[in-house]
Every structure is written in structure tokens, then in C-alpha cells.
Amino acid sequence: MTPIAMDTGALVRGLYCILPEMVVIGTAILVLLADLLLPEEGKKRLCHLSVAGVAAAILSALWLGPGKIEGFSGMIVHDGMGLFFTLTILAAALLTLMMATGYSEWEGTQKGEFYALILLSTSGMLFMAEGTDLMTVFLGLETLSIPIYCLVGFHRGRMRSLEGAMKYFLLGAFSSGFFLYGIALMYAAAGTTRIPVIASMMRDARLYGNPVFLAGIGLLLVGFAFKVSLVPFHMWTPDAYEGAPTLVTAFMGAAVKAAAFAALLRVVLLTFPAILPAMSGVLWVLAALTMTVGNFSALLQNNMKRMLAYSSIAHAGYILVGLTAGGVAGGQAVLFYVLVYAFMNLGAFGVIMLVAQREDDGYDIDNFAGIGFRYPVLGGLLSLFLVSLAGIPPTAGFVGKFYLFGAAVRSGYVGLAVLGVLNSAVSVYYYLRPVVSMYMAPAPEGIPVPRPPRSAFSFALCASAAAVLLLGVMPASALEFAERSVLSLLM
Amino acid sequence: MEALFFILFGAIAVGGAVMVVTRRHPMVSALYLILTLFAVAALFVLRHAHFLAAIQVIIYAGAVVVLFIFVIMLINVPESRLPVERATIVRVAGVIAAGLLILESAVLARRFAMPKAPVSGVGTVEAVGRALFTDYLLAFEVTSVLLLAAVIGAIALSNKKL
Known part of the structure; x- marks a missing residue:
């Protein structure tokens, strides 16, 4: 038996490449150890430790820069697009953990496991966003999903939480099966799981029209569709979003979606151009269905969490419009929108966390009646985030949608763009309903006073609001960064 | 045969x-x-x-x-x-x-x-082991993170005190 020759240089390069991931995982382990040592009243330090760890990961990602580093014989790559999604996901995690300072105190999630699960899930997202091998993408997907299943069911005493976790877990495990089966079929046809190699094989038509490969890519698409909740694979979303602790719901909407779209974008942009005639129809129908069903279901909701769950389905549809358009313009629009959506979504859920205090009926829209004038800052912030979600200028949501639909028109999908604009018009109704209730309806007797936010919580809310406004007024540099990221992938 | x-x-x-x-x-x-x-x-x-x-x-x-x-x-x-x-x-x-x-x-x-x-x-076992610790080293390591996450999740959900 010949010993394996160790290539130390390559190994070190690989470790560089996964530096942000390692920082996040290291922080998770530190949090668990500190949980053992800290006394009961010092547990809030765990949250500070997690925030510091994620901030360090952001710094390490910035330090690596947008230059391309390939690691572990092509299993993972840190390139411009990887950097963009790494920063998006880490920013979402950072804001979530900052909000956790207050939330954990009110809801009793002041535990090492809670933070460790959030951090480990974040590391899975990073692996997924930077994976250039279908195996890395799959392992990242599982590493992000399993902690999320547990976090959704973290309030074991509440039926809704358990119900949501169970539904999410069963359907999620099922979708992982589809995902893996798809990878297996693609491997059977191509003989490799490296995405760039598969892409080059498709360009010289060796895989074109191979039914085993097409079946594989179809199953892979179904697996992704479950994770980003595209219609008709969205059934779990409202229940999981409603049942989960609100902080986890915010994290799911912002970060999980970003990671899944990162991997999907890598697969689609690299491999689909060759089989576009076969796939664009599928994506078209998925996008149209997802936008329409998401928006029309959201119209009927009275519970803020459920409404935002359906709205997140609709937003997945908008992002899919950009994916269908493809190319540099489509990719750029998707990247920008994922970033913007993370901020709007986290911000909206942050305000809701402060206002709603009773589980179940605490999230009814009626509970928001009259808070607009009584608590002007909270009312103003929630209005800003909802207006941005609806896509009204001068917020970032408008710019994001403008670029998504613009990319669709430029690629010749005028019908899809029109459908998207019509859907946005419908969505304005349900986004403005809470705003109308906040400012026009008289406050009912006996609604609880919103919780006073901690300083980190206020900072997270203000940062989200600032990002939504800044990206709406001055989107140029972020859009340019997104464009360069997509170009770095396609070169 | x-x-x-x-x-x-x-x-x-x-x-x-x-x-x-x-x-x-x-x-x-x-x-x-x-x-x-x-x-x-x-x-x-x-x-x-x-x-x-x-x-x-x-x-x-x-x-x-x-x-x-x-x-x-x-x-x-x-x-x-x-x-x-x-x-x-x-x-x-x-x-x-x-x-x-x-x-x-x-x-x-x-x-x-x-x-x-x-x-x-x-x-063969040798070939699989070789691939696992060279080309697929990252997958092997990420799996360990995955298992850690699963263990922590199981403990968090089965903990008596909540």
C-alpha cells in the first residue's frame, strides 16, 4: 500500500478558503464550552460571544477578498460570488444574533444550544454558498437544515412550534432524498459531481439530451424548490414560519433562502445555458405559479407571521424570475435582491417581535392597531420595511424588483415580467393593511405595551432600516459588486 | 461462474x-x-x-x-x-x-x-479510503460538523428543563 502524498501547500490553501466557515464553527464550539462554565445569570454573555464570532467571520471574509481561491481539490471555491453570499449570510446571522440579545431574555432561549445551532446552521449555509461540488452543496444543505428543524421546534411546550417543526422535518428530509437522488443520477451520467466539470461537459454536448442526466437535474431542482419554497413545493412554509420562534422565522427567511439561492444560482448559471430550451419553460412555470399563489394566499391572512410566510414564497418567485432570465443581468439582479430581502425581512420580523407578545393571537394584524401614533419609531420602521417589501420607491425593494423584471424583459421574458409587476400590485394591498391598521384604526383597550428593545436590538433594527434606505437611494456600488461577482463566476 | x-x-x-x-x-x-x-x-x-x-x-x-x-x-x-x-x-x-x-x-x-x-x-476499501482522505477530505470534515449539529439539536430537544 503506497502512502498518500500530502500536499501541504494545497491543504493550507484549502484552509484559507474556508476561513470564515472555520471561525463560525469555532465560535459554536466555544459557545458550548462557555455554556458549561458560565453561571446562570451570566448566560447573556453567550449571545455577545456569538455576535463577536460572526463579526470576526465577516472580517475574515473581507480579508480574503474577492480573489479566487480553490480549495480541497475543487470541492469548494472562494470567489466573488462566494464572497457576496458569504457577506449576505453572515450579515443576516449577525443581525439575528443581535436581536437575540433581547429575544432570548423574553422567550427563555438564553441557552448555549440555541446559539450553537444558529452558528452551525450558518456554517452550513456558507459551505452551500461556496461549494463547487454537488457533494459539498448537499452536505452544506444538511448542515444548515438539521439545526433549523431543531430551532423551529425549540419551544417544545407549544403545539404550533412542534407542529411546524414536524412538518418541516418530514418534508425537508423527503426533499433531501430528491436532492440526493438527483445528484446520484447526474453522477451516473457524467461520472463526476464537480459543477464546473459537468458544465464543461455540457458545453461540448456530451451530456446534452442524456435522459439520465436530465432526470437527475430535474430531481435536483425539486430538492432546491422545497428549500426555497417554490409552489407547488411550499406546503410546509406557512406552518413552519408560524410555529417557529419569531427570531428563527426571521433567520429562516433571510439566511436560508440566501444560501439555497446561492447554490441554485451556481448550478443554473453554469450548467443551464446549454440546456436552456429544456429548462427555461420549467423555471417560467415555477416562477409564475410561485408569485401568484404566494401573493393571493397572503391576501387572506390575518396573522402577521403567516402573511410574511406567504410573502416569502412570493419573493422566492420574484427571485426565480431573475434566474429564468439568466446571464449576467439576471444573476446580478438575483444577488442584489437576495441581499435586500435579507434586510427587509429581518427588519420587519424584528419590529413584530417587539410588538407582539402573546404567542398565537399576539400576531394578529388587529394587535397592531393604533401603534403608529403612539409609538412613532416602531410604526415608522415597520411601515418602511413593509413598503420596501411591496417594492415602492425610494426603498431597496423597488430597485431590486426593477432589476429583476428588467433582466427578464431584456432576455425576452416580457410575459413573465408583466406577471411579476401585476403580482407586486396585488401585494401592495396586504403589505399596506398593517400600515393602515397602525395609523388609521383606533387602538383597542388593553393591548400590551411593546417591549423596550435592548441597545443591540435597536442597533440591528436601525442598521436594517439604514440598509433598506441606502440600497434604495444609492444602489450603484452594491449592484456593481453583484455584477463583478457574477462575472467572476462565468469567466 | x-x-x-x-x-x-x-x-x-x-x-x-x-x-x-x-x-x-x-x-x-x-x-x-x-x-x-x-x-x-x-x-x-x-x-x-x-x-x-x-x-x-x-x-x-x-x-x-x-x-x-x-x-x-x-x-x-x-x-x-x-x-x-x-x-x-x-x-x-x-x-x-x-x-x-x-x-x-x-x-x-x-x-x-x-x-x-x-x-x-x-x-475496494483502500480505494474508497484514499478518495475520502484526498479528493473528498472536505466532505469528510463537513460531515463531522453535520453530526455535531445533529447531536446538539437532539440534546436541545430532549432536554427536560426548558
């Missing part, structure tokens, strides 16, 4: 699988399932996939079916209360559909470039 073994183990696997779905008592079905899994492991050995064969026995026959048997013993339905299964139209249709699916897979596998002769030296 190889064809003879293939037919022998293939017949055991198929026969065992048929017994799994036709037996009335779940315990008997579970035991036949072990037989099927062993026969499939033997088929893997014939294709020179030694590692896969070992994993098949350790994970499926060893762990998964044992878990099945535990569940059957814990639930412990008395013989008299076991349901009587009948051949309904849906079930017959299901069998026909399964047959068609098998036929389709066979046709696909014959048409699209599946290697006919077993490739030796790829499926």
Missing part, C-alpha cells in the same frame, strides 16, 4: 423482497428484509465494490433493520389483531407500475453507457 453467482444471489434478493411484502407478521417481514440486504451485499461483492458491500451489511442489515425490529417489538401487536391485506385494484396497479418502472430502468441502463465489466480497484 460469476453469472451463476449473480443469478443465485439475485434470486435470493428478489425472493426475499417478495416475502417481505407478502408475509403477514411484520417480524417475519423484517427478517426476510435482512436476507434481501445480505444478498444485495453479495451482488456488490461480485461487482468488486467491497466497501459498499461492507457498508450494506453494517448499516442496513446491522443498524437499520435492528431499529425496525426494536420498533416492532415495542409496539407488539398481537397476532390476532394484525390486519388482513387484500389485493385491491390499486395494489395490482401498483405492482404493474413497479414492473414498468423496473423495465424502464433496465432499458435506460442498457442504452446509456453503463460500464459492462466491473471496474476493479475502485470499490
